[in-house]
Each structure stands twice: as C-alpha cells, then as structure tokens.
Amino acid sequence: MELLKQLAPDTFSQRLRSGELPLRIGPYIYNLQSNLAPVAEGIGTLYGDFEIAEPDEFVDYKVALVCNGVLQRLRGQAEFLFDNSNPFDTIPVDQAYAFLEWGMNWCVSLHTNEFLKLHAATVSRGSFAVIMPGVPGAGKSTLCAALGLSGWRILSDEHAMIPPGSTDVVPVCRPVSLKNESIQVIRSFSSNAILGPLSKETHKGIVAHMKADTHPDSHDARSLPAQAMIFPRYSRDEPQRLSRRRRSDSFVLAAYHSFNYSLLCETGFEAMKTLIESVDCYDLVYHDLDWAVKTMDALPGLQDRQ
Amino acid sequence: MNFLLQQLLLEPRRSLDLDNDQLNLLLSQARCSRLMGALALELQRIGADELLSPKVDRHFQSARLIHEKQKRDLVYDSDKIKMALDSVGEKLVLLKGAAYLLAGLPVGRGRFISDIDIIVPRHRIDEVEQAFIGFGWETGDIDPYNDRYYRKWGHEIPPLTHRKREITLDVHHNILPPTAGPNVDASLLFDQLIEIRPGIFTLSWQDMVIHSATHLFHEGEFHHGLRDLWDLDRMLRDFPERDPHFWEGLVSRAQELQLTGSLFHGLNYSQQVFNTPLPEGIVEAAASRPQMFRKPLMDFLFLRAFRPDHPQCELPLTNLALNLLYLRSHYLRMPLYLLLPHLARKAWMRRMSKEDGA
Amino acid sequence: MMWRVHSQGRLYDAGEDTVVYFDPYSGDTHLLSDFAGYVMQQFDNRPLSTEDLVLRLSRAIDSADIPDLEEALTSVLEELVLLDILKQD
Numbered sequence: 001m002e003l004l005k006q007l008a009p010d011t012f013s014q015r016l017r018s019g020e021l022p023l024r025i026g027p028y029i030y031n032l033q034s035n036l037a038p039v040a041e042g043i044g045t046l047y048g049d050f051e052i053a054e055p056d057e058f059v060d061y062k063v064a065l066v067c068n069g070v071l072q073r074l075r076g077q078a079e080f081l082f083d084n085s086n087p088f089d090t091i092p093v094d095q096a097y098a099f100l101e102w103g104m105n106w107c108v109s110l111h112t113n114e115f116l117k118l119h120a121a122t123v124s125r126g127s128f129a130v131i132m133p134g135v136p137g138a139g140k141s142t143l144c145a146a147l148g149l150s151g152w153r154i155l156s157d158e159h160a161m162i163p164p165g166s167t168d169v170v171p172v173c174r175p176v177s178l179k180n181e182s183i184q185v186i187r188s189f190s191s192n193a194i195l196g197p198l199s200k201e202t203h204k205g206i207v208a209h210m211k212a213d214t215h216p217d218s219h220d221a222r223s224l225p226a227q228a229m230i231f232p233r234y235s236r237d238e239p240q241r242l243s244r245r246r247r248s249d250s251f252v253l254a255a256y257h258s259f260n261y262s263l264l265c266e267t268g269f270e271a272m273k274t275l276i277e278s279v280d281c282y283d284l285v286y287h288d289l290d291w292a293v294k295t296m297d298a299l300p301g302l303q304d305r306q
Numbered sequence: 307m308n309f310l311l312q313q314l315l316l317e318p319r320r321s322l323d324l325d326n327d328q329l330n331l332l333l334s335q336a337r338c339s340r341l342m343g344a345l346a347l348e349l350q351r352i353g354a355d356e357l358l359s360p361k362v363d364r365h366f367q368s369a370r371l372i373h374e375k376q377k378r379d380l381v382y383d384s385d386k387i388k389m390a391l392d393s394v395g396e397k398l399v400l401l402k403g404a405a406y407l408l409a410g411l412p413v414g415r416g417r418f419i420s421d422i423d424i425i426v427p428r429h430r431i432d433e434v435e436q437a438f439i440g441f442g443w444e445t446g447d448i449d450p451y452n453d454r455y456y457r458k459w460g461h462e463i464p465p466l467t468h469r470k471r472e473i474t475l476d477v478h479h480n481i482l483p484p485t486a487g488p489n490v491d492a493s494l495l496f497d498q499l500i501e502i503r504p505g506i507f508t509l510s511w512q513d514m515v516i517h518s519a520t521h522l523f524h525e526g527e528f529h530h531g532l533r534d535l536w537d538l539d540r541m542l543r544d545f546p547e548r549d550p551h552f553w554e555g556l557v558s559r560a561q562e563l564q565l566t567g568s569l570f571h572g573l574n575y576s577q578q579v580f581n582t583p584l585p586e587g588i589v590e591a592a593a594s595r596p597q598m599f600r601k602p603l604m605d606f607l608f609l610r611a612f613r614p615d616h617p618q619c620e621l622p623l624t625n626l627a628l629n630l631l632y633l634r635s636h637y638l639r640m641p642l643y644l645l646l647p648h649l650a651r652k653a654w655m656r657r658m659s660k661e662d663g664a
Numbered sequence: 665m666m667w668r669v670h671s672q673g674r675l676y677d678a679g680e681d682t683v684v685y686f687d688p689y690s691g692d693t694h695l696l697s698d699f700a701g702y703v704m705q706q707f708d709n710r711p712l713s714t715e716d717l718v719l720r721l722s723r724a725i726d727s728a729d730i731p732d733l734e735e736a737l738t739s740v741l742e743e744l745v746l747l748d749i750l751k752q753d
Binding site for chain 1 (some may be wrong): 325326327329330333334337338359361362364365367368371372374375378
C-alpha cells in the first residue's frame with residue numbers, strides 16, 4: 001500500500017499532470033488530473049495520507065482540472081472535466097482548488113445511489129457516529145472542523161451515506177470546506193488546523209479546505225452505527241441550546257437535505273425510517289465553538305460507547 | 307482501444323470480458339452519450355449485472371434507479387398534463403422520450419428523458435398555453451429576443467416548467483419549424499394516433515420513426531447523436547413486429563409528410579452504425595438522386611457525429627464535422643436570410659451569459 | 665361522497681402529533697397531522713365514503729378531543745385531495 005505523501009515530489013507532479021493518480025477515497029476511487037499549481041499544492045497538502053490505488057483498479061470517477069491551450073492560459077481560466085466532458089462553465093485559475101473539491105462532491109451527489117445520501121457532515125467518537133444535516137451557512141462545516149480538531153473523527157463533511165436497511169454511516173473522509181469567516185474562526189480555534197490553498201471570490205466567497213483525515217482511524221473503511229442526528233444552526237441572536245426534536249419532522253427535514261431520498265422512492269422512505277427510528281434527534285443552536293464541542297462531548301449515550 | 311459503446315449495446319455480454327481500463331472507458335462513453343441507462347438495462351436483461359463486479363455494477367444500478375424514477379414520475383406528470391389539456395378539450399399526445407417510456411416500448415428501455423414533449427394543433431396553442439399556466443406551469447426567464455424567435459419561427463412555444471415538480475414541458479405544434487424547408491402538414495399526424503393509456507396518445511409507429519429521424523437530422527443536437535440513433539434502431543427492430551404493414555407504408559408516409567430526406571439518413575445510419583435489419587431496397591427508395599450523390603460526404607460527417615461524445619472515440623476531423631453539422635442543421639431549419647442574424651445573436655448572447663456567470 | 669387513494673402509501677408514526685406519509689403516486693413525502701395520518705390508515709386500497717370514515721373514526725377518537733368530527737374530517741379530506749393523496753369519486 002502506497003500513500004500519496006510517499007511519492008517523490010517529481011513523481012507526484014508528473015502523475016498528477018498525466019492523470020495517473022487514482023486515490024482511494026471512502027468506497028470510491030477517484031482518478032485526479034491537473035496541470036495547475038494551486039491544485040497540485042492543495043492535493044499535496046490535503047490528500048497526503050490517502051492511499052494510491054493500484055493502476056489496474058476500476059476507477060469510479062475520473063476528474064480533471066486543467067488549463068488547456070494558449071487562450072485559457074492567457075485568460076487565467078481552467079475547466080473541470082468529468083469523464084472528459086465539461087459539465088460546468090470555465091473557472092478562474094485562482095478558484096481552481098475549490099472547484100476541484102466541489103466537482104468531486106458533485107460526482108458522488110449525482111452519480112451514486114447505492115446509499116441513501118444526506119447532505120450532512122458526519123463525525124464519530126469511538127463507535128458513536130453523529131449525522132449533522134444542514135443548509136449552507138448553518139455552520140455544519142465549521143462545527144465539523146472544530147470537532148475534528150478536538151479528538152472526534154470526521155467521517156465526511158458533505159455526504160452521510162447510509163446503506164438502505166441499516167443504521168450505518170459509510171465514511172467518505174475528504175477535506176472540510178470552510179467559507180469566509182469560518183476560515184479565521186478555525187485558525188483561532190486551533191493551531192493544528194492544516195489548510196489548503198485559498199480560493200478567492202468564488203460564488204460562495206473565500207473558500208479554504210481543511211485536512212480532515214487527522215484521526216488515527218480516519219482511513220478505516222468500516223461503517224459505524226449512527227446514534228444521533230443533530231441539526232446545527234449558527235446564531236448570534238439566540239441562546240445556545242441542545243434540544244430534542246421530534247422524529248417525524250426530523251425525518252422530513254433530513255429527507256429535504258438528501259440528494260437522493262426522493263429518487264429512491266419506497267427504498268428511500270424505508271431507509272430513512274430505519275435510520276430515524278434508531279437515532280436521537282436534536283437541534284443545536286450555537287455561536288461559541290468551545291461550547292458546541294463540549295456539548296457534543298457530553299451527548300447522552302456517548303460515554304457508554306467510547 | 308479497439309471497441310466502441312455501440313458494440314457493447316448490441317452485444318452486452320462482451321462487457322464481461324473487459325478489463326478495468328476498458329470498463330472505465332465504457333462508463334465514460336456511456337455517460338457522455340446519455341446511454342448509461344440503455345446500457346444498464348441491456349446488461350440487466352442478459353443477467354450481466356450479477357456477473358459484473360458490484361463496484362462496477364453499482365454505477366449501472368444507479369442509472370437503472372434514475373430511469374425507474376423517471377418512469378414513475380412520468381405517470382404522475384402525464385396525468386397532470388392531461389388534466390390541463392382536458393380543461394380545454396385537447397388530447398394529450400406525447401412525443402419522443404416521454405412517449406417511449408409511457409408506452410412501455412423497447413425503445414424506452416433505459417432511455418433518460420430531460421423534459422416532456424407534447425404536440426397540439428397549432429390553432430389551439432394559445433388556449434393550451436393559458437390552460438397550463440392556470441394549472442401551475444410557468445414560462446421561465448426568457449429574454450424577449452428568444453421569446454419572439456420561438457413564437458415567430460419555432461415549432462414550439464417557450465418551455466414551461468412546473469412550480470412544484472421541477473420538470474420542463476415542451477409544447478409543440480409541429481415536428482419541424484415552419485422555416486425548415488419541408489413544409490410538414492402537422493394535421494396529418496393527428497389522424498393516426500395510438501392510445502397508450504386511457505386518453506393518452508403517441509404518434510403512429512411510422513410517424514414516431516419519421517419524427518425521430520427528423521429530430522436527429524434537423525435539431526443540431528449531435529452530441530446526443532448516438533443516443534438518437536440507438537432510439538431509431540430500437541424502433542426499427544420493434545415496430546415491424548407490432549404492425550406487419552410497418553415497412554410497406556413507411557416511405558410513402560414520409561413522402562406525405564415531405565420528410566423522406568430525414569428518413570433516408572435515419573435508415574442509412576441506423577443500419578451502418580447498429581446493423582439494423584432493413585428490408586432490401588428501402589434505403590434507396592427513401593433517397594432522392596442528389597442524396598445518393600452526396601452520400602459519401604454525408605457519411606463522412608455523420609459517422610463522426612455518431613461516435614460516443616468522448617475524446618477517445620474521435621476520428622480525425624470530428625470537431626470540424628460537428629461544426630459543419632451544426633451549421634447544416636440550422637441551414638435546414640431556416641431560410642438563409644434568417645440564419646445569419648440568429649447565429650450571430652446566439653453566439654453573442656452565449657458569450658455574454660458565460661461572462662455574467664463567471 | 666366516496667374517497668379513494670391514488671396509490672396506497674407508507675406511513676411512519678413515531679407516536680408524535682405529526683406523522684410522515686410517503687405517497688407513491690406523486691413520489692412526495694408529507695408531514696401530516698396525526699389525525700390525517702389516522703384517516704389515511706383507514707384506506708386499504710379500497711374506496712370509503714365520508715359516512716364510513718366518520719363511523720370508523722368515532723370509535724377510535726374521543727369526542728372531547730374533536731367535537732365536530734365530520735367537519736374536521738371533511739376539511740382533512742379536502743386537504744388530502746389538494747395534496748394529490750386522495751381523489752374524490
């Protein structure tokens with residue numbers, strides 16, 4: 001087994017340029033290609049501990065972020081390619097790294113349906129896994145990053161993947177996406193945060209990604225049983241609280257935050273029912289990260305499963 | 307790499323002999339050509355889904371689920387569309403993908419749809435549009451230039467979307483725009499409808515083939531060229547079994563609709579690319595003398611367009627061929643005095659909107 | 665007045681004042697009041713009249729909770745029709 005960081009720097013950049021860099025990421029293999037410096041820098045910083053798949057393995061997603069031709073080079077533009085075709089508009093080179101990460105999310109969001117996929121961060125402590133669905137801006141990624149810097153294991157910042165009929169979460173650990181103020185918040189929260197390149201002026205503002213696989217078990221592929229579903233919400237104006245919520249409307253809200261609940265029809269309904277019946281559901285309203293992490297550490301039932 | 311998606315579609319069992327590199331390529335080709343669903347169902351039909359590695363088959367399974375969901379949604383959405391049309395006393399006549407799926411035809415097996423196409427008589431189009439608006443459909447943001455263009459020169463009104471369902475409905479009054487050259491008398495299409503569910507109709511088998519060929523060779527959507535040709539192949543294999551007189555009347559029906567040119571190309575390329583079994587002499591019967599004369603040039607252009615939309619499948623000069631076909635399809639749709647301003651305007655608007663978006 | 669389901673749905677009842685209902689016909693998932701959920705449970709792919717429903721519900725529901733059962737039922741049935749879960753014959 002060879003890790004990306006074990007490649008000599010020249011070999012790494014040569015393989016990235018020629019698109020011979022298949023990485024094992026959760027249950028999938030992504031093959032990466034890029035001729036852009038920020039992308040190489042980002043991958044080097046954030047994916048160093050990922051395993052390189054064997055050259056003859058089946059690749060799930062072939063993605064590239066490349067700048068082709070004189071015109072694109074002059075304009076400082078690049079394009080994201082999936083299976084050699086470009087599903088999006090061209091991208092300014094200085095946003096390239098953020099786009100690579102979004103593109104990689106997009107592959108999973110759009111193309112796999114063997115799991116019920118929730119738009120959620122998932123974290124675990126011992127064998128206690130927590131699913132945190134959230135709309136953009138709700139603070140799920142910030143909380144996820146802070147937990148990752150406080151002894152929790154990050155299973156995913158973006159996708160909670162539940163095999164239908166089970167209560168398990170399948171890890172797909174990729175970097176955590178931080179936006180705008182969150183970047184500084186996380187830097188001040190811990191000096192251990194490892195951040196990739198800044199992408200400026202994207203449609204989401206400034207974006208940086210944090211290395212997520214810093215827990216000893218980060219690359220353990222086994223799934224973990226979900227014990228709680230928490231809907232985080234960042235708010236300065238309300239008192240901080242952790243409060244129980246009803247399962248029925250947690251069901252509907254989680255379904256709303258799902259990429260494929262509706263596509264899966266009855267299977268989706270039954271999968272969500274099985275999941276919701278087995279987790280405790282909470283709202284978490286917070287503005288102080290230290291408080292939020294302490295509250296998570298004290299979740300009912302967590303101590304028994306450490 | 308010595309294989310192509312179309313060979314696998316015809317002989318799905320061969321996918322079991324592919325190594326991982328070849329499977330990677332196959333998946334890319336199938337996704338780019340929008341034939342992932344069709345290939346997935348062909349694999350399942352011969353039981354190859356259980357023999358492929360689950361890591362590979364999960365991608366095909368995902369395509370099967372998407373297709374299944376589209377089929378189910380279509381049942382509901384066509385009921386709703388029918389209600390709106392009922393309110394103004396019009397029949398629901400489905401075209402293209404929606405018709406294939408809802409009729410349960412082999413051509414609909416694994417076919418993905420991106421919108422629902424229907425046709426109504428031209429003189430009812432305003433009433434029909436108002437009815438849809440009353441039933442929760444709306445015209446999306448369309449700039450006045452495009453809106454005018456659609457209404458004046460198009461064969462459909464600007465697409466409608468449903469507020470809740472997030473689907474697009476294309477309401478046509480003809481299968482070709484009035485500017486296209488052939489002057490199709492759309493009222494002929496309504497004489498031979500087939501009822502596929504109570505109160506829901508499709509064009510006749512022959513008209514479906516002729517329409518599909520017309521769409522393929524007039525719309526300029528050559529990036530789905532292989533998919534559209536696969537549609538034709540599936541229909542040409544299936545319909546003669548549903549109607550023993552299918553072949554006899556096909557060419558004369560195309561003549562009646564003034565669409566023999568499209569039918570000729572459709573039959574010709576379906577046979578060349580997918581080995582579609584055709585009765586002897588039918589391609590020649592559909593061809594005019596100038597077409598037979600131009601055949602080598604057209605073969606050069608189209609056989610490039612019908613390869614999967616994937617760089618590794620490109621023959622030399624593929625891009626040139628695609629551009630020429632794009633011009634050709636616009637040329638077929640509009641008299642020349644219209645062609646130049648429209649293309650110029652389109653190119654300009656495209657650039658503007660990309661720059662706005664960036 | 666007869667009422668029937670477009671397609672028999674699935675219900676998730678966690679014992680709260682709302683239930684989750686999956687409607688296979690539209691593919692939509694609805695959060696229904698427990699009362700509406702109870703009404704839906706009465707349909708087992710067969711049509712029911714308003715009178716049938718009143719009779720069935722009056723056995724199970726305390727009249728102190730819902731004083732005018734028929735009126736409450738009618739408004740719930742109409743909402744279920746609007747959601748495309750039920751249709752009227």
